[in-house]
Amino acid sequence: MSATQVPTSNPSDSLAARIxxxxxxxxxxxxxxxxxxxxxxxxxxxxLGFGTELLITVLFAISLDLALGYAGIxxxxxxxxxxxxxxxxxxxxxxxxxxxxxxxxxxxxxVAGVIGLLSGLVLLRTTGxxxxxxxxxxxxxxxxxxxxxxxxxxxxxxxxxxxxxxxFGKFEFDVLYSSTQYLYVLGALLVCFIFVRILVYSPYGxxxxxxxxxxxxxHAIGAPVRARLVTxxxxxxxxxxxxxxxxxxANAYVNLSTLGLDRAATVMIxxxxxxxxxxxxxxxxxxxxxALSHFLSKAYPTAWQLGLGVLLVxxxxxxxxxxxxxxxxxxxxxxxxxEQNPS
Amino acid sequence: xxxxxLAAGMVLFIVSVGLSVTMGLMGFVNxxxxxxxxxxxxxxxxxxxxxxxxxxxxxxxxFIVVAAISAVFERLLYSRLYRAPELDQVLFTIGxxxxxxxxxxxxxxxxxxxxxxxxxxxxxxxxxxxxxxxYSIVLIVxxxxxxxxxxxxxxxTRMGAQIRAAVDNRRMAESLxxxxxxxxxxxxxxxxxMAALGGGLGAEFLGLDPQYPLKxxxxxxxxVAVGGLGRITGVFYAALIIxxxxxxxxxxxxxxxxxxxxxxxxxxLLWRPQGLFGRSV
Numbered sequence: 001m002s003a004t005q006v007p008t009s010n011p012s013d014s015l016a017a018r019i020x021x022x023x024x025x026x027x028x029x030x031x032x033x034x035x036x037x038x039x040x041x042x043x044x045x046x047x048l049g050f051g052t053e054l055l056i057t058v059l060f061a062i063s064l065d066l067a068l069g070y071a072g073i074x075x076x077x078x079x080x081x082x083x084x085x086x087x088x089x090x091x092x093x094x095x096x097x098x099x100x101x102x103x104x105x106x107x108x109x110x111v112a113g114v115i116g117l118l119s120g121l122v123l124l125r126t127t128g129x130x131x132x133x134x135x136x137x138x139x140x141x142x143x144x145x146x147x148x149x150x151x152x153x154x155x156x157x158x159x160x161x162x163x164x165x166x167x168f169g170k171f172e173f174d175v176l177y178s179s180t181q182y183l184y185v186l187g188a189l190l191v192c193f194i195f196v197r198i199l200v201y202s203p204y205g206x207x208x209x210x211x212x213x214x215x216x217x218x219h220a221i222g223a224p225v226r227a228r229l230v231t232x233x234x235x236x237x238x239x240x241x242x243x244x245x246x247x248x249x250a251n252a253y254v255n256l257s258t259l260g261l262d263r264a265a266t267v268m269i270x271x272x273x274x275x276x277x278x279x280x281x282x283x284x285x286x287x288x289x290x291a292l293s294h295f296l297s298k299a300y301p302t303a304w305q306l307g308l309g310v311l312l313v314x315x316x317x318x319x320x321x322x323x324x325x326x327x328x329x330x331x332x333x334x335x336x337x338x339e340q341n342p343s
Numbered sequence: 344x345x346x347x348x349l350a351a352g353m354v355l356f357i358v359s360v361g362l363s364v365t366m367g368l369m370g371f372v373n374x375x376x377x378x379x380x381x382x383x384x385x386x387x388x389x390x391x392x393x394x395x396x397x398x399x400x401x402x403x404x405x406f407i408v409v410a411a412i413s414a415v416f417e418r419l420l421y422s423r424l425y426r427a428p429e430l431d432q433v434l435f436t437i438g439x440x441x442x443x444x445x446x447x448x449x450x451x452x453x454x455x456x457x458x459x460x461x462x463x464x465x466x467x468x469x470x471x472x473x474x475x476x477x478y479s480i481v482l483i484v485x486x487x488x489x490x491x492x493x494x495x496x497x498x499x500t501r502m503g504a505q506i507r508a509a510v511d512n513r514r515m516a517e518s519l520x521x522x523x524x525x526x527x528x529x530x531x532x533x534x535x536x537m538a539a540l541g542g543g544l545g546a547e548f549l550g551l552d553p554q555y556p557l558k559x560x561x562x563x564x565x566x567v568a569v570g571g572l573g574r575i576t577g578v579f580y581a582a583l584i585i586x587x588x589x590x591x592x593x594x595x596x597x598x599x600x601x602x603x604x605x606x607x608x609x610x611x612l613l614w615r616p617q618g619l620f621g622r623s624v
Contacts, residue, residue: 068430074429074430074433076433122613125613125616126612126613126616128372128429129366129372129567129568129572130568130612130616130617132372132429132433132564133564133565133568133608133612134609134612134613136561136564137561137565137605137608137609137612138605138609140561140601140605141602141605141606141609144601144602144605145602148602261557261561265437268434269434269437272430272434276430302445302448302449303445305441305444305445305448306441306442306445306446306449308438308441309438309439309440309441309442309443309444309445310438310442311438312434312435312437312438312441313420313435313438313439313442315434315438316424316427316431316432316434316435316438317420317423317424317435320431
């Protein structure tokens with residue numbers, strides 16, 4: 001739509017148009033997480049292993065956000081793609097077929113994306129409970145296959161001491177001191193984040209939101225609903241595959257935990273904790289969850305699980321937008337108060 | 344051989360039937376259902392081991408306690424989410440399952456609880472043409488009786504007709520003057536009570552530990568999805584099929600058994616999304 005078509009005579013229309021146009025524009029605070037992430041590298045050199053894990057979790061949560069938050073595909077089996085990516089890197093490295101890390105990420109993304117595309121083509125015919133079950137079963141199927149094909153995947157023990165080549169032939173991965181991993185993962189996360197940010201604010205991204213909000217109406221206006229859902233699912237799977245590949249490279253091992261229900265449930269909790277369908281929810285949620293679990297889960301594992309349960313119940317009942325949703329509400333509330341008594 | 348699978352299937356049926364009816368009736372994705380089965384199992388086993396209550400009264404006690412707890416939960420918490428998006432229901436019930444696991448860990452402890460069957464149910468039973476474990480026979484008989492009772496209750500009583508009406512068309516049922524809220528609470532409590540019963544009856548071979556709710560969740564969900572929502576006979580057949588298949592595969596093909604179950608479920612749900620015995624929408 002060109003600018004001349006917007007009726008400028010009506011002030012409310014132009015306001016709405018301006019807000020809509022402004023929504024996707026880059027804002028100054030969006031650089032903050034990246035500055036903080038870089039600062040973390042210099043301030044806490046001893047916690048870089050934890051930091052690497054956190055960044056990978058953020059990427060995984062973002063990939064789920066695309067499918068669950070934007071397109072509204074309710075999946076309990078997203079770890080299937082994380083595991084697919086991790087196992088791709090692991091198998092290729094262990095059998096000395098491919099050990100270069102960056103192209104390894106691309107291969108992992110392609111493998112996970114293809115699995116996502118193929119499974120999406122059949123799974124996304126269904127909705128609701130059936131879809132939930134199918135995603136769960138697909139993940140279970142992959143997990144069992146990884147468990148059984150022990151000659152290739154290492155079975156229950158997984159594959160360890162993976163030989164990963166240095167990045168650009170220069171920077172070595174050190175499992176004990178993860179400074180290289182941290183920067184490498186941060187770079188990968190930045191690239192993926194920019195890609196997702198462009199994607200969700202594009203017309204394509206808006207059509208996904210439309211499908212989430214009202215599938216029937218999107219059908220009625222002629223949007224190719226299923227094609228959109230399937231491609232979105234495949235892209236989301238590819239990103240999850242990248243996250244899994246990064247995990248395998250950074251830890252130099254891969255095991256069945258990458259494919260389990262635990263991982264799938266955790267990433268879902270993280271996303272909902274931060275607020276889904278908001279891009280930055282993944283970052284906020286991952287930081288809140290990982291920091292809490294890092295300090296609490298080892299000291300009080302039972303209380304941690306109890307607290308997590310209570311948190312989930314409270315979010316589902318009272319705070320559907322997660323932490324960012326609460327922040328938004330507070331902002332709106334403060335704004336209204338200012339309007340009422342402008343003192 | 345097949346009898347062992349049938350016995351396992353009966354337990355699956357008893358636990359899952361409540362899940363199927365509540366999901367069909369209320370459209371509620373209840374992932375905490377396994378938690379109710381676990382709590383029931385704990386009440387039953389602890390009542391037997393610590394208070395010395397015999398097996399059958401303990402089962403009744405477990406049923407009543409869990410039905411009461413779940414009725415309170417339903418009124419206070421579940422009812423707020425009936426119209427909420429599926430995602431909220433999933434989160435809420437996963438959270439509830441976590442809370443249940445953690446509470447059991449805190450109050451009872453992480454170790455698995457053994458169930459000692461009464462002497463009359465141990466050992467072998469001679470059926471004339473073959474001998475078999477008495478407890479498996481007991482489970483099969485109990486399962487068939489429960490199935491028949493539920494089926495009669497569902498098809499022949501006023502309450503059952505109301506539930507069926509509400510499953511098929513909630514709005515219409517409501518406008519006919521059926522008290523849906525009360526119906527929901529009663530059905531939910533009854534379904535959870537059945538789960539408790541199944542938790543106790545199955546504790547002997549499924550085991551009973553704090554990880555129970557999530558460990559068997561997929562199994563219960565598969566039974567419901569295959570059997571169809573809100574269909575008692577469907578859940579019965581699905582539970583038997585899965586029980587027998589699972590049991591047989593575990594014996595002959597211990598490695599690949601689960602793969603087969605998952606693959607079967609995926610294919611079946613793609614062929615009939617409403618389940619094997621569900622009515623098409």
